[in-house]
Amino acid sequence: MGSIQLQNVNKTFGGHAVIPDISLRIEDGEFIVFVGPSGCGKSTLLRLIAGLEDTSSGIIKLDDKDVTDTPPAKRQLSMVFQSYALYPHMTVRQNIAFPLKMAGMDKGLMDKKVADAARVLNLTDYLDRRPRMLSGGQRQRVAIGRAIVREPKAFLFDEPLSNLDASLRVAMRLEITELHQQLKTTMVYVTHDQVEAMTMADKIVVLNAGRIEQFGSPLELYRAPANRFVAGFIGSPRMNFVDGADAGKYSAHSIGVRPEHFALSRTAGTWKGTIGVAEQLGSETFLHVHTEGHGMMTIRTHDEDDYHHGDTVYLTPDANRIYRFDKAGLAA
Amino acid sequence: MARAVTPARKAGMTILAWLVALLIFFPILYTIITSFKTEGEAAAGFSLIPSGTIESYIEVFSQRDYFKPFFNSVIISVGSTILALLVAVPAAWAMAFSPTKRTRDVLMWMLSTKMMPAAGVLVPMYLIFLNTGMLDKLHGLVLILTLVNLPIVVWMLYTYFKEIPVDILEAARMDGATLPKELIYVLLPMAVPGIASTLLLNIILAWNEAFWTIRLTAVEAAPLTAFIASFSSPQGQFLAKLSAASTLAIAPILLLGWFSQKQLVRGLTFGAVK
Numbered sequence: 001m002g003s004i005q006l007q008n009v010n011k012t013f014g015g016h017a018v019i020p021d022i023s024l025r026i027e028d029g030e031f032i033v034f035v036g037p038s039g040c041g042k043s044t045l046l047r048l049i050a051g052l053e054d055t056s057s058g059i060i061k062l063d064d065k066d067v068t069d070t071p072p073a074k075r076q077l078s079m080v081f082q083s084y085a086l087y088p089h090m091t092v093r094q095n096i097a098f099p100l101k102m103a104g105m106d107k108g109l110m111d112k113k114v115a116d117a118a119r120v121l122n123l124t125d126y127l128d129r130r131p132r133m134l135s136g137g138q139r140q141r142v143a144i145g146r147a148i149v150r151e152p153k154a155f156l157f158d159e160p161l162s163n164l165d166a167s168l169r170v171a172m173r174l175e176i177t178e179l180h181q182q183l184k185t186t187m188v189y190v191t192h193d194q195v196e197a198m199t200m201a202d203k204i205v206v207l208n209a210g211r212i213e214q215f216g217s218p219l220e221l222y223r224a225p226a227n228r229f230v231a232g233f234i235g236s237p238r239m240n241f242v243d244g245a246d247a248g249k250y251s252a253h254s255i256g257v258r259p260e261h262f263a264l265s266r267t268a269g270t271w272k273g274t275i276g277v278a279e280q281l282g283s284e285t286f287l288h289v290h291t292e293g294h295g296m297m298t299i300r301t302h303d304e305d306d307y308h309h310g311d312t313v314y315l316t317p318d319a320n321r322i323y324r325f326d327k328a329g330l331a332a
Numbered sequence: 333m334a335r336a337v338t339p340a341r342k343a344g345m346t347i348l349a350w351l352v353a354l355l356i357f358f359p360i361l362y363t364i365i366t367s368f369k370t371e372g373e374a375a376a377g378f379s380l381i382p383s384g385t386i387e388s389y390i391e392v393f394s395q396r397d398y399f400k401p402f403f404n405s406v407i408i409s410v411g412s413t414i415l416a417l418l419v420a421v422p423a424a425w426a427m428a429f430s431p432t433k434r435t436r437d438v439l440m441w442m443l444s445t446k447m448m449p450a451a452g453v454l455v456p457m458y459l460i461f462l463n464t465g466m467l468d469k470l471h472g473l474v475l476i477l478t479l480v481n482l483p484i485v486v487w488m489l490y491t492y493f494k495e496i497p498v499d500i501l502e503a504a505r506m507d508g509a510t511l512p513k514e515l516i517y518v519l520l521p522m523a524v525p526g527i528a529s530t531l532l533l534n535i536i537l538a539w540n541e542a543f544w545t546i547r548l549t550a551v552e553a554a555p556l557t558a559f560i561a562s563f564s565s566p567q568g569q570f571l572a573k574l575s576a577a578s579t580l581a582i583a584p585i586l587l588l589g590w591f592s593q594k595q596l597v598r599g600l601t602f603g604a605v606k
C-alpha cells in the first residue's frame with residue numbers, strides 16, 4: 001500500500017512562500033510525475049513528501065496516516081537523488097544492503113535480496129566495487145538498487161536521469177517504467193523534461209511557481225490543457241500562440257495551435273510566412289516560419305522535400321484542434 | 333593561467349623553501365644541539381657543534397622523574413582530545429548540516445574566545461579549581477584543555493563536514509538510518525581523514541599547552557611542560573640541562589608529528605591537499 005495525500009501544504013523559506021498551498025492525492029500504485037520549469041518547487045514538494053523538509057503548515061498523509069511530523073527514516077519511502085548520493089566509503093554491495101541493514105534484517109536474507117536486486121539491474125559483476133569506480137549509468141543503477149531492495153511504500157525520484165547522456169536516458173526511462181509495471185509500487189518522479197513526463201506518467205502534476213496548474217493523465221494534458229501555461233509546457237515542439245483580432249475570430253482572447261495541427265500550402269491559407277530554419281530529424285521536420293503579424297511559428301511536417309529555407313508558405317490551422325484561452329489564460 | 337616553471341625558478345623556490353623551513357625549525361634544532369653540550373660549552377656562546385656528551389641527560393634523569401610527567405602529558409593530551417571530539421562531533425554536525433540564522437554567529441563567538449588572553453581569566457579559573465578541588469588533578473587539566481581547544485576542534489570538524497554532500501546524509505535518512513546510525517555508519521567513516529588530522533593536531537596543541545598546565549599543577553598532575561619549567565627557574569642558567577629536558581619533552585610529540593605528517597598537512601590545509 002502506498003497512497004500519498006497532501007492537504008493544504010505550505011512551505012515558506014525565509015518569508016518566501018515557495019509552495020503557497022497545495023492539496024493533492026496520489027493513489028496507491030500510481031506513477032506520478034511532477035513537471036515544471038526550474039525553480040517552481042518540484043524538488044521542494046518531493047522533499048516535503050520524503051520528510052527531508054518540514055512543512056510550514058498543512059498535513060501530509062501516507063496510507064491515510066498523518067506523517068507530517070514523522071522523520072524521513074520512519075516513513076518507509078525510498079528516494080533516488082539527482083546526484084545519486086551513493087555512500088562513497090561502501091562497496092556497491094554495502095550500498096544496496098544499507099537500507100536492509102538499517103531495518104535490522106538478518107545477514108542471509110539480506111545477501112539474497114542484494115543478489116536479486118543486483119541481478120535485475122545488471123550489477124552482479126560490480127558488487128565489490130566502490131561507487132567512484134563506476135560509470136554514471138552504473139551509479140544510477142546502484143541508486144535504484146538501493147531503493148528497490150526493500151519494499152517501500154513509495155519511490156521518490158528527483159531528476160534521476162538528468163546526469164546521463166541522451167541514449168542512456170532513454171534506456172533508463174524504459175527500465176524505470178518497466179520496474180514500475182513489475183513492482184506496482186507508487187512512484188513520484190520529478191523532472192523538468194516534458195518528454196519524460198509524457199512517456200512515463202500515469203498522471204502528471206504540472207507545477208508553476210509552487211502551484212498546481214493541472215493534474216491529469218498525459219493525454220488529458222495534451223488534449224485539454226487547463227490553461228495557456230500547461231498548453232505551452234506540454235507538447236514538443238511548443239504550441240504556437242496567436243493573440244488579437246485573429247484570436248477574436250474564434251471568440252477567444254488568445255488561441256493556440258500545436259505544430260502538428262497545421263495544413264501547409266504554397267498558394268493560399270490563413271497565415272502567410274517565410275520559412276526560416278528547417279530542422280530535419282529524418283522522421284519529421286520542424287519548420288520555423290516567420291509569419292506576417294504573428295511572429296515565429298513552428299510547424300511539424302513530413303513533406304520535407306517540398307519546403308526549404310526562404311520559401312513562402314501559407315499556414316492553415318486545423319479548426320477542430322484550436323485551443324481557445326480567455327483573458328486570464330484559462331481554457332475557454 | 334599556467335606559468336612556465338623554468339628549472340632555475342624551480343631550484344630557487346626549492347632553496348627558498350628549505351631556508352624558510354630551517355629558519356622555523358632552527359630554535360628546536362639548536363635546543364637539541366645544546367642538549368649534547370657541556371654546561372661550559374653551552375654558556376660559551378653560539379656554536380653548532382656540540383661535544384656530544386650526554387651528561388645533561390644523565391643529570392636530568394637523576395634529578396627528576398621523567399616518566400610520571402610523560403604519562404601525565406599523555407593522559408591530559410589524549411584525554412582532552414577525545415573529550416573535545418565527543419562534544420565537537422555533534423556540535424559540528426548540527427552547524428554544518430542543520431544551520432540556523434545564528435550558526436555563523438556561534439562559530440564566530442567560539443573563535444572569539446581564543447582571542448582573549450588566557451591570563452585574563454587566570455584568577456577566576458584558579459579559584460574555581462581551588463574550590464572544586466581540581467588543582468593539581470589530572471581530571472581538572474583534562475577538563476580545562478578540552479575547553480581551551482574545543483573551539484578549534486569544532487571549527488576544524490565543521491570545515492570538514494561542510495565538504496560532505498548533505499545528499500548523502502539525506503540518503504541515509506531515507507534508507508531508515510536514525511541519527512546515531514547516520515553519524516556512525518555514514519558521516520564518521522566519510523570524515524575519517526578530517527577527524528584523524530583534527531585528533532592529531534589537537535593532541536599536539538594539548539601536549540604543548542603551557543599556560544594552564546604549569547599554573548594549575550604542582551606535583552601529582554604536572555605534565556612535561558611543567559617538567560621543563562622546573563629546570564628553568566630556580567637553579568639559574570643551566571642551558572644544557574634545560575635543553576636536554578626540553579628535548580625529552582618535545583621528542584615524543586616530534587616523533588608523532590613526523591610519522592603523521594601526511595594526515596597533519598591535510599588537516600592544516602583543511603583537505604586542500606588531496
Ligand SMILES: Nc1ncnc2c1ncn2[C@@H]1O[C@H](COP(=O)(O)OP(=O)(O)OP(=O)(O)O)[C@@H](O)[C@H]1O
Pocket residue numbers: 013014018036037038039040041042043044045192
Ligand atoms: N533551503 C532553501 N532555502 C531557501 N530557498 C529555497 C530552499 N530550497 C529551495 N528554495 C527555493 O525554492 C524554490 C523552489 O526550489 P526547488 O528546488 O523546489 O525547485 P525545482 O522545481 O526543483 O527546480 P529545478 O528544476 O531547478 O531543480 C526556488 O526558488 C529555490 O530558490
Ligand SMILES: [Mg+2]
Pocket residue numbers: 042043044158
Ligand atoms: Mg529540483
